[in-house]
Amino acid sequence: MEKLHWEDFQAGSVTVYGPRLVTREEIIAFAAEFDPQPMHLDETAASATMLGGLAASGWHSCCLLMRIIADGFVNKTHSMGAPGIDEVCWLKPLRPNTQVRVRTTVLETRAPKSRPEFGFVKCLFEMLDEHDTVLTRLTCPVMIARRESGARA
Amino acid sequence: MKYFEDIVVGERTAVGSHTFRADEIKAFATNFDPQPFHLDESAAERSHFGALCASGWHTAVVWMRLMVDYRRRVAEAARARGQPVAAMGPALGFRELKWLKPVYVGDTIDYASEVVEARVSQSRPGLGLLSILSTGVNQRGESVITFVSTTFVERRPMKP
16 A cells, blocks of 8 residues: 555544553553553552552553554654654553553644655644543644655645 | 752753663564664665664653652662652653654763742642653763653641
8 A cells, every 4th residue: 555645634634543452561561661650560559649550651651652653554654753742641540451542633734845855744642541531642743755845835 | 859849940850871772772663663764774774864763752761761760769868868758740741842863773862850840739739740851962962852741749748
């Protein structure tokens, strides 16, 4: 299948990627490597914290979101990565054995005049649980190569 | 950690440094960010990055690990002196994250964090809220990552 270009993204489009089951084992494994705080490692210690029980590191949620969108569309797109993240809000804890999906809303498409080879697609990514509750909200621009350099400014 | 009342805005913390190896760059990317320029040297050479480079998320989570280790050292030292340790976290999120330069194989990133804002939480008056600006700088002195995170910190308990 031909990979997508910047021109293929339209503001207002909504797509849901996933699902993926997040296990207790992977929550603990990620935390042990990158965020070894008690609330991400151990049920008893976690129950004494504000999270009220074992929950994934917020960074783990971001990384899982990245993986879900990589499989969902980034690797089927002429993506050039992202220059950064506007904002991430960790709204609700991600608990073990949650099946998550990522709702992707294209907020805006923009092509810089100075760089005709790519455009930006600004996206809102929301990690949802089985009840469509938003656990993590992330907004960022994705850099995507243009099909015809400078054709749609 | 220090209680909210003892935190000085502008105070800078040397969090630690990390050298990114090819095997860990690929292992992280395999799990979380399987784009060709984070997985494979020759694919990366053909990309706009020009060489294998770490996922931006990898650069960010290494800060978290070093920060947790730093806080643990500070907490242990305080306990050894018989001083109380304020609870920190959880974080609410972050904003204005910028991946300014790629992190290539062998790059050593030195991380620092600075409290840029401290206020009492409106929803939880027993807690303070800190905005923390974190940066990672490579061995050439170039900033590779910056972001501002927001996290809770405990307030000094009232004397009975």
